[in-house]
Amino acid sequence: MLNWDHVFATRASRMRASEIRELLKLLDRPEIISFAGGIPDPALFPTSAFEAAYADIFANGQAASALQYSVSEGYLPLRQWLQKELDRLGIACGVDNIFITSGSQQALDYLGKLLLSPRDTALVNWPTYLGALQAFNAYEPTYDQLSFGNRTPDSYRAAADNAGGRVKFAYLSSDFSNPTGQTVTQEERLALLTLADELDVPVIEDAAYQHLRYDGEAIRPILSLDIERHGSIEETRTIYCGSFSKTLAPGLRVGYVVAATPVIRKLVLMKQAADLHSSSINQIAITHVAERHFDQQVAKIKAAYSARRDAMLAALAAHMPAGTSWTEPQGGMFIWVTLPEGLDGTELLARSVETEKVAFVPGQAFFADRSGTNTLRLSFSCANEAMIAEGIKRLGRLIAASLRVAA
Structure with missing residues (x-):
């Protein structure tokens, strides 16, 4: 059998699976509230x-x-x-x-x-x-x-x-x-x-x-x-x-x-x-x-996404424990969360999917040097306001519990 690793170009060793593409598979699980995929809401397509x-x-x-x-x-x-x-x-x-x-x-x-x-x-x-x-x-x-x-x-x-x-x-x-x-x-x-x-x-x-x-x-x-x-x-x-x-x-x-x-x-x-x-x-x-x-479509999606952003920012303010911070974007699809020191976004995701049924993207994937372990990305584009409120409540509960364990 051909040893493919022997014949691949050296650049092939730099190719890694996208953590985000893997997480998108969770969208098929109806029990999961997903803030993972930074994708448009298909309900808003023209x-x-x-x-x-x-x-x-x-x-x-x-x-x-x-x-x-x-x-x-x-x-x-x-x-x-x-x-x-x-x-x-x-x-x-x-x-x-x-x-x-x-x-x-x-x-x-x-x-x-x-x-x-x-x-x-x-x-x-x-x-x-x-x-x-x-x-x-x-x-x-x-x-x-x-x-x-x-x-x-x-x-x-x-x-x-x-x-x-x-x-x-x-x-x-x-x-x-x-x-x-x-x-x-x-x-x-x-x-x-x-x-x-x-x-x-x-x-x-x-x-x-x-x-x-x-x-x-x-x-x-x-x-x-x-x-x-x-x-x-x-x-x-x-x-x-x-x-x-x-x-x-x-x-x-x-x-x-x-x-x-x-x-x-x-x-x-x-x-x-x-x-x-x-x-x-x-x-x-x-x-x-x-x-x-084009202009009509942009106006439609801006109205929907801005309401979801506002809902997520309000939920974060209501449910995140002390020591957690986040960005307040003026547009786009994402909010960046920095966890208290000592928490790991990848470990938190595993517990979150298992116990709270909430998905997000660990922040480490976005650093060229693989730092940023205590960060995560939340996307609000594909969740309605009720899902956002519930999902952030669950996530805040998990982070608070993780802090108590770490202490």
Whole structure:
């Protein structure tokens, strides 16, 4: 029998199962109240709009092109709609600056492949999006903690040199990040651009939750600030990754990258070698729905998710024992909980599923160095207010009991 471990590339050793994907299996157990999966509520999908969109494709003569091979850059009318939407966000660009991917996760994988050589350094937050770590891990980088104003460019260079490579990029989720729900301030965004200029590296801006702001003043995307600083998108170093997964539907796997054309040209070549192009019919359907329903759909999900966020924050305040703290996000899908010292999120999850029938994601999964053992991520997107109140009550009871045992 072939020894597969002997023939796998060295990068295969960096590939790990997603703790979150495994936890999603708990959603099939009706007795579990799950705050684990950071996924949209399917009850809020614009199902009838997509039903009409696919019917239109087959009724108006688009079937041949929808079912055929297409250009790697992406469906032109979709990129034209995105150009207008990006302009509303302060990102002035042309259609040639927009590239369609199979979800923003594919964008992260392509960018890791494009930018990272083994032992190069990626600057990421502590904690950061687990999917980004999984995408980048295949290209065998090292990680360093991205901080705003606390370190000099030379300290990053020295650490990267000691690891055997160079600093290649800074990656961050700018608004209502997964997992913490926190937003990068405008001052921090500007400081990051200054750091990136001094290091001469790109900034990868993950904007998956850009449209899910429930309160507070909107902050301009990093790419918008970069364009203002340098005069044109062609002079910028920011690579903006967006998605329709959190606004319209994740199952269609339609995301996009916005960047200077030298980056887009390389990504197009990578897509030609990987999967040729994203699904034609799904891109056309997304265009139909976005053109007719995008603002209405965003308003609907914002109303639902903001009420659930408020319910979770109220329940945390009512039921969490002293010594427990949490973020208060202005949007997105997540609240980040820091447990009292001595408690372990992974151990707590095992007891929670067994005794209280509540699921969440242990925070350690989101740290490149596997620290953060006393943290956890809660998602409020797929639970109604009554489930949230009951689930947080149970979780608070378990944490309090665990503290008594530890004492």
